[in-house]
Amino acid sequence: QxxxxxxxxxxxxxxxxxxxxxxxxxxxxxxxxxxxxxxxxxxxxxxxxxxxxxxxxxxxxxxxxxxxxxxxxxxxxxxxxxxxxxxxxxxxxxxxxxxxxxxxxxxxxxxxxxxKFSLSQCEFYHCKGLLFVSILSVIDLGIESFSNCANMQRCSFKSAENIKQNCFYGCVQLKWVQIPKVKHIQKEAFQGCVSLKYVQLDQNRCQIHKNSFNGCGNLKFVKSAFQNKKQVNTKRVKQKIQRINNLQRLY
Structure with missing residues (x-):
């Protein structure tokens, strides 16, 4: 030193x-x-x-x-x-x-x-205090970048195109993910995210590995979390999305 x-x-x-x-x-x-x-x-x-x-x-x-x-x-x-x-x-x-x-x-x-930049591996591994993450310009989310962030509930990556293996592994409180431009989701990227309910992405342009969402039993894909009323039509979900939207304005 x-x-x-x-x-x-x-x-x-x-x-x-x-x-x-x-x-x-x-x-x-x-x-x-x-x-x-x-x-x-x-x-x-x-x-x-x-x-x-x-x-x-x-x-x-x-x-x-x-x-x-x-x-x-x-x-x-x-x-x-x-x-x-x-x-x-x-x-x-x-x-x-x-x-x-x-x-x-x-x-x-x-x-x-x-x-624009990329995450490669374990940048925020086991950051238990994180509740909400919003990074506008990240292109690649790396291997275990947010793995075991056990209290993170919501995240938004509006420019992300690739999500690598085990990126969100074990994020047991994660409920909502915004990745509208994502093209590839590797295996076990969201494994063990047992509370995950909504992922905003375009399924027509995204390649999803068959094991990407292992253990996510309540998952629903939505193309537009803010406009698609047919897929997201409950008052409770709308209120959650509005809170997320308000938080994003702070970032």
């Missing part, structure tokens, strides 16, 4: 009362730089655009991080930051494997960038 810290001029950062602040002259954080540091509660990245491999891994007391200029997160950057609750990266363009793996209290991931 000390050798990596030497790459940052120590006058360009401050750590006061568990708050880590980088100056505007720092644009990247080297690999493993703050690994397993237990004195950091909040991080303000300012002008930093890239976080390298494992630079914040294992920060058990980290709760909030803001990076308004951040564009790239490499592999395992926040893995096992078990108390991280919120990450705000509006310009993010790349998320590496296992980036937020085992961040069990992560509740809000603010992602508003229009730059």
């Amino acid at each position: 000390s050798s990596q810290l030497e790459k940052i001029n120590l006058g360009c950062l401050t750590l006061n009362s568990e708050v880590l602040v980088f100056s505007s002259t720092v644009t990247s954080v080297p690999q493993k730089c703050f690994m397993n540091n237990q004195h950091i509660n909040y991080v303000q990245l300012n002008q930093i655009q890239e976080l390298d491999y494992q630079c914040f891994i294992g920060l058990l007391n980290l709760r909030l991080i803001e990076g308004l200029q951040l564009k790239t997160i490499q592999k395992q950057v926040f893995q096992e930051c078990s108390n991280l609750e919120r990450a705000n990266f509006p310009l993010l363009q790349k998320i590496g494997e296992n980036s937020f793996c085992l961040c069990q209290k992560l509740q809000l991931f603010d992602f508003r960038s229009n730059n």
Whole structure:
């Protein structure tokens, strides 16, 4: 860690009362730089655009991080930051494997960038605190990207075209998924999603593996979750969809 810290001029950062602040002259954080540091509660990245491999891994007391200029997160950057609750990266363009793996209290991931990108594997694995996820610009949802997010109830990926194996495996509270442009859903992508009721997609353009929805006994496909009254005609479902729509406006 000390050798990596030497790459940052120590006058360009401050750590006061568990708050880590980088100056505007720092644009990247080297690999493993703050690994397993237990004195950091909040991080303000300012002008930093890239976080390298494992630079914040294992920060058990980290709760909030803001990076308004951040564009790239490499592999395992926040893995096992078990108390991280919120990450705000509006310009993010790349998320590496296992980036937020085992961040069990992560509740809000603010992602508003229009730059197209892909998830590859286990980015949000076992993030039990996630309730709702909306990422407008993701094209590919990776292997186990959201696996075992046990409390996630709704998700929206309006640009997603491919959903890979075990992507949502074990998301037992997931009820509603919006993937209107999806073209391929690989095997066991939604296996064990026992509460899943509605998936918005176009069945005429989507190839679905026969085992994609194993264990989803109450599933119904809807082409348009907001307009198809013949398929979604109960007052209760309409109210749920309206709440989702209201949440999406926040993102």
